Amino acid sequence: MSTFDDRTDAGERLANDLERRGLEADIVLGIPRGALPVARPVADALEADLDVVVARKLGAPENPELALGAVASDGTVWYNDGLVDRVGASAGYLEDVREAEAENARQKADRYRETPGLAPLEGKRVVVVDDGVATGATARACLRQVRAAGAGSVVLAVPVGSPRSVEELEGDADDVVALETPADFRAVGQYYRDFGQVTDEDAIAYLER
Template sequence: MFANRSDAGDRLAAELEDRGIEADVVLGIPRGALPVARPVADALEADLDVVVARKLGAPSNPELAIGAVASDGSVWLNDDLVERLGVSESYLADVREREATNARGKADRYRGGEPLPELAGKRVIVVDDGVATGATAIACLRQVREAGAERVVLAVPVGSPEAVADLESEADEVIALVTPGNFRAVGQFYREFGQVTDEKAVEYLEER
């Protein structure tokens, strides 16, 4: 159990240091990852930035993720779920375009219009506050890969065993402090898990 996201970040940073993990850039997935990613970036003396993805919701249930798309258009689809729900190609094209635009807008707001930092040849750690399905994390990891990162590590305080296993094929290494068998939601492993506002998240980016 983590006290809050900052506590989780401190503990994640300590684990990464113990493992000898090095990074040039740490990328947090807004908004909830920023309080976790800040201690990681500080401990590893790396730059902190964001990588943004948006969930692709099912036609009849927007909260059900059938995939995710990153701000550069990198996409991941849950093919089994898409087939089972009979999702049309036209729906997928429309929702992908809409959410990619939303992701780009969100990334621009966080960076003040600046582009994603140069990642080619860099050691990159992608941080989230936890992974349930892993959909947005996969889309983010694919964007980082497409940008030419030399090594990509995903680091999270907690994740479902299934999601962590799936993510291992998307990153060079996945580090999750706990992967509990009774996983239901990320928030159940935090005593304090309130919403992080955009304004507060940007403050973590501005800290040095």
């Protein structure tokens, strides 16, 4: 079942694919923490700067692991309207969790960057990288933040993803590149032999290389 040895292996394969496509980028944005080992080889191959874009999932009432959507560090939000309706989350609940998670995302971004907020993206060719796409909630919020920051072009690049989520994300990017979109996709981690946790310290080290 495993497709990639670890995140670095996945990043190197992703970088090779993007090079073959002739993709050019000014900046690569990894979604912390797990995307940084993937994004580093991509940034190196494309001779682009590496930085971060941060979003947090919006958990459902009584089930925080169930993502009703996601919010980026600037407050840009995406809701899974069908799921919100199914669980009956109130407007008040959604606003409270959006505010809390937006603040958490801002604090997380500030841990990774010397200056607050998102890197300047006006007119730039941006590649957003994650280690995989399951629901696509955080990726979608990140893509929307990058768009709102005035990026000239936005590409999402991932080693593996749910076919449905990858297809849906095409509406939020100029292109979506996924090396693998298995029909029996269940979770990102099943396609890695080593999918251990990436610490903040490790993730920051990839930015500093």
